[in-house]
Amino acid sequence: MFIPFQLLIPELSKSHQTISKTKQLHALITKTHLSLDPFYATKIVRFYALNDDLSSACNLFDEMPNRSVFLWNSIIRAYARARDFPKAFGLLKEMVRSETKPDSFTFACVLRACSENNDVDGLRSVHGGLVAFGLGIESICSSALVCAYSKLGLVGVASKVFKRVADPDLAMWNSMISGYGYCGFWDDGLKLFNAMRIVGEKPDGYTMVGLLSGLADPGLLGIAKGIHGSCLKNSFDFNVHVSSSLVCMYSRCNCLISAHEVFRGLLNPDLVTWTALITGFSQSGDNKNSLAFYREMNMKDVKADPVLIASALTASAQLSIVGPGCELHGYVLRHGLETDIMVSSSLIDMYSKCGFIDLAMLSFKILPHEDIVVYNAVISGLGSHGLASEAFRIFNEVLEKGLRPDESTFSALLHACWHAGLVNEGKQIFSRMKDEFDIEPETEHYVHMVKLLGMAGKLKEAYDLVTTLSEPVDAGIWGALLACCETHGDSRLAENVVHHISENKPEKSSYWVMLCNIYAKEGRWDEVKKLRDGMTNSGQRKTPGLSWITGSNSSVTSLMTAEMP
DNA sequence: ATAGGGTTAG
Numbered sequence: 001m002f003i004p005f006q007l008l009i010p011e012l013s014k015s016h017q018t019i020s021k022t023k024q025l026h027a028l029i030t031k032t033h034l035s036l037d038p039f040y041a042t043k044i045v046r047f048y049a050l051n052d053d054l055s056s057a058c059n060l061f062d063e064m065p066n067r068s069v070f071l072w073n074s075i076i077r078a079y080a081r082a083r084d085f086p087k088a089f090g091l092l093k094e095m096v097r098s099e100t101k102p103d104s105f106t107f108a109c110v111l112r113a114c115s116e117n118n119d120v121d122g123l124r125s126v127h128g129g130l131v132a133f134g135l136g137i138e139s140i141c142s143s144a145l146v147c148a149y150s151k152l153g154l155v156g157v158a159s160k161v162f163k164r165v166a167d168p169d170l171a172m173w174n175s176m177i178s179g180y181g182y183c184g185f186w187d188d189g190l191k192l193f194n195a196m197r198i199v200g201e202k203p204d205g206y207t208m209v210g211l212l213s214g215l216a217d218p219g220l221l222g223i224a225k226g227i228h229g230s231c232l233k234n235s236f237d238f239n240v241h242v243s244s245s246l247v248c249m250y251s252r253c254n255c256l257i258s259a260h261e262v263f264r265g266l267l268n269p270d271l272v273t274w275t276a277l278i279t280g281f282s283q284s285g286d287n288k289n290s291l292a293f294y295r296e297m298n299m300k301d302v303k304a305d306p307v308l309i310a311s312a313l314t315a316s317a318q319l320s321i322v323g324p325g326c327e328l329h330g331y332v333l334r335h336g337l338e339t340d341i342m343v344s345s346s347l348i349d350m351y352s353k354c355g356f357i358d359l360a361m362l363s364f365k366i367l368p369h370e371d372i373v374v375y376n377a378v379i380s381g382l383g384s385h386g387l388a389s390e391a392f393r394i395f396n397e398v399l400e401k402g403l404r405p406d407e408s409t410f411s412a413l414l415h416a417c418w419h420a421g422l423v424n425e426g427k428q429i430f431s432r433m434k435d436e437f438d439i440e441p442e443t444e445h446y447v448h449m450v451k452l453l454g455m456a457g458k459l460k461e462a463y464d465l466v467t468t469l470s471e472p473v474d475a476g477i478w479g480a481l482l483a484c485c486e487t488h489g490d491s492r493l494a495e496n497v498v499h500h501i502s503e504n505k506p507e508k509s510s511y512w513v514m515l516c517n518i519y520a521k522e523g524r525w526d527e528v529k530k531l532r533d534g535m536t537n538s539g540q541r542k543t544p545g546l547s548w549i550t551g552s553n554s555s556v557t558s559l560m561t562a563e564m565p
Numbered sequence: 566a567t568a569g570g571g572t573t574a575g
Contacts, residue, residue, distance in 0.1 A: 009566095013567095038567095070567055071567095074567085074568070103569090104569085105568075105569040105570070108569070109570085112570080172571080173571090174571050175570085175571050206572045213572080213573085241573050242572090242573090245572080245573055247574090248573070273574085275574040278574090279574060311574080311575070342575070
């Protein structure tokens, strides 16, 4: 097939071309010397980018003697979208030195790349660059800056940029409102929303989504309902993004009844909305309903994608029933999703949480081993089955591959050591994590260390480790230590720990119950009675779930109701 | 002539 010259312009005007047509168009403009005009090349670079053939796009770009802003922007955009940020950055630097100067669109594109790449330093330097080109208060650059800074959590800097813009347009208002939303400053978002209406700017769907995205606490349900009402009044509930945000927001606020209500009001919920609902139920602990909704969705003509499959697999893992997980595995195989990172790591996690570590390993073995997330899933699976040496073998594979372990990798390894009672190995990996890999231990790492040391009877060492932390120490860490005191019947240390906890979190009655248990073991019933009366008087009779610390709370309940000798 | 900045699940 050959493209005649008369068809060049019509073919270039299309929005998409196959890779073979793109190559023919490329050849055609080279032969006719139309490649001297960057207009044609710009179109073809776009086609290459849409076909994920960046090296051909780059060859064409390199051949071009004249490069317009359009041509530069399209090649930079192509690399930025393909997440080859070093190349996109390099091209921007080259462009700055060239005769064609970057414009606001060039910078907007690179700014987005910085935020997707979590590159704060890059962001600051691009910010400096665009100011040098006189684009510091230009609206496209400013809204891109506000978004990029807030996505990286620097909402203060974002708001400084915002305040310098004299007459913000709708996109600018929206960027700042959703910026506050990402960072959880819903109240600042709401203030800005009101300010926006005072100056007569009409909000749109983006504005509402931005406002909703900041709400993630059951305590904010009143505010949430208010914003929901305002969405209804303005008919924004017909916007799929707004309605899906409403479903997510109610799920985050743990109000699944409202999430479900909003969902049921939709004529045609899309995949995103289904996922919001299914994930919402799973995250609130109602995994049965989560899977029921997944089945309901399958009856309709909505096709699940990797994100949804991963979420449904997580729900099955939490139920520890392998049946639905196997069904999902079948779907994964039929649709060729088994190499997707999210899917495969949840599949490994599901099989190991359901007790089938061999099936987890089987899913792992067929994968191209190149992502730390998948390794973390398998290390954590092996560890929770007591197979610590296997877990360490996989860890060494990570290092041999040149992959960088992250905080979850170490969390999984420490957990593995705890399961297998490998105190020295645990201590060793804990220091390597800091010294060799430069990862600061977080609460979960300390909890694992305390459990590891405590279970081995090294209560004093565990206590010393906790006291090296700066106050306030997370109550979960003290709780883990207290559980170890309970196992070993060390009431002196337990009293000390409870004292530490009650300085920060006096309302946590479960810790008092554990101390109560320790006294009971020692037969100090007078102490038990004192504690129990004290708790009854302060209305703290109910014991919240302790399973995450002790593995079971049945002994606690029986003690609290038992008659004392 | 050309595309190019702001939103949603995980």
